[in-house]
Amino acid sequence: MSGSAGRPGAPKPRRRRRRHRGRRLTTVDETSAGGLVVDPGREQAVLIGRLDRHGKLLWSLPKGHIEDGETVEQTAMREVKEETGISAQVLRPLGTIDYWFVAERRRVHKTVHHFLLESTGGELSDEDVEVTEVAWVPLTELETRLAYADERKLVRKAKELFARPDVPGRDEHAPEGAPE
Numbered sequence: 001m002s003g004s005a006g007r008p009g010a011p012k013p014r015r016r017r018r019r020h021r022g023r024r025l026t027t028v029d030e031t032s033a034g035g036l037v038v039d040p041g042r043e044q045a046v047l048i049g050r051l052d053r054h055g056k057l058l059w060s061l062p063k064g065h066i067e068d069g070e071t072v073e074q075t076a077m078r079e080v081k082e083e084t085g086i087s088a089q090v091l092r093p094l095g096t097i098d099y100w101f102v103a104e105r106r107r108v109h110k111t112v113h114h115f116l117l118e119s120t121g122g123e124l125s126d127e128d129v130e131v132t133e134v135a136w137v138p139l140t141e142l143e144t145r146l147a148y149a150d151e152r153k154l155v156r157k158a159k160e161l162f163a164r165p166d167v168p169g170r171d172e173h174a175p176e177g178a179p180e
Contacts, residue, residue, distance in 0.1 A: 025107040033075035034063025035115035036158050037088045038139070045142055045155075046084045046119070048126075049133035057132060058147035061154070063112050072113040080117060084134045085125030088117035094158060097150040114151075116158050 037046040047059045064079035066072060073090045080088045098111040126134045137145055142155045 025102065025105060027107045027109065030065065030108055030110045031072075031113070032063045032065050032079075032110065033072040033113040033115070034061055034079050034083075035076050035090075035094055035117050036061055036154060037080050037084065037086055037117045037119055038158070039119050039136070042139065042162055044136040044138055046080070046086050046124070047135055047137050047142070047145060048083050048131045049135070050130060051132050059135075059137075059145045060147055061114065061151050063114070073115065076113070076115045076117065081122065083128045083131050084122075085127070086122040087120045089120055091116045091118055092161070095154050097154070099150075114154050116161065 038044065046062065048062050049057045049059050052058050062080045062083040064075065064083065066075045067078075070078070076090060077088055080086055092115065094114045094116045096111060096113050098109065101108050101110065124134045124136065126132065139155075139159065143152045146152050146155065
């Protein structure tokens with residue numbers, strides 16, 4: 001008998017893991033829109049909290065799927081209203097984030113178009129089934145509260161934009177205080 005597989009005390013042969021053929025994940029592309037909603041005084045922003053699969057509350061910017069016939073700007077405003085209860089207008093594009101995840105036996109490539117938006121009214125509401133909590137958060141606390149690095153980067157970009165005199169959405173015309 002050649003080899004050591006049959007000898008006492010010899011290492012056992014390793015089994016190879018077999019891939020289950022025919023169970024390939026379908027790859028799909030999804031596009032969403034949303035953004036950073038600030039109060040007119042540029043002091044606070046609205047965040048949504050969702051529970052992850054381990055029950056941890058993760059704070060993020062509101063966003064959602066684009067519906068037929070909508071522009072990305074229209075989607076951002078609609079999703080903000082649906083997920084937070086706050087009406088908002090788009091001030092300018094803020095950036096695009098894309099990432100991959102697996103859900104329901106699908107490999108999803110998601111692209112999210114983010115905008116800088118200003119609150120125009122409404123009241124906080126977490127009635128959306130996908131949202132656990134909604135809160136106005138001081139701009140100074142956003143980077144520690146947001147769960148995702150790409151969204152923290154967008155917040156830094158927005159803060160830089162607020163400091164520039166040539167950018168719409170600056171606070172020179174804004175009334176004091178945040179919506180309640």
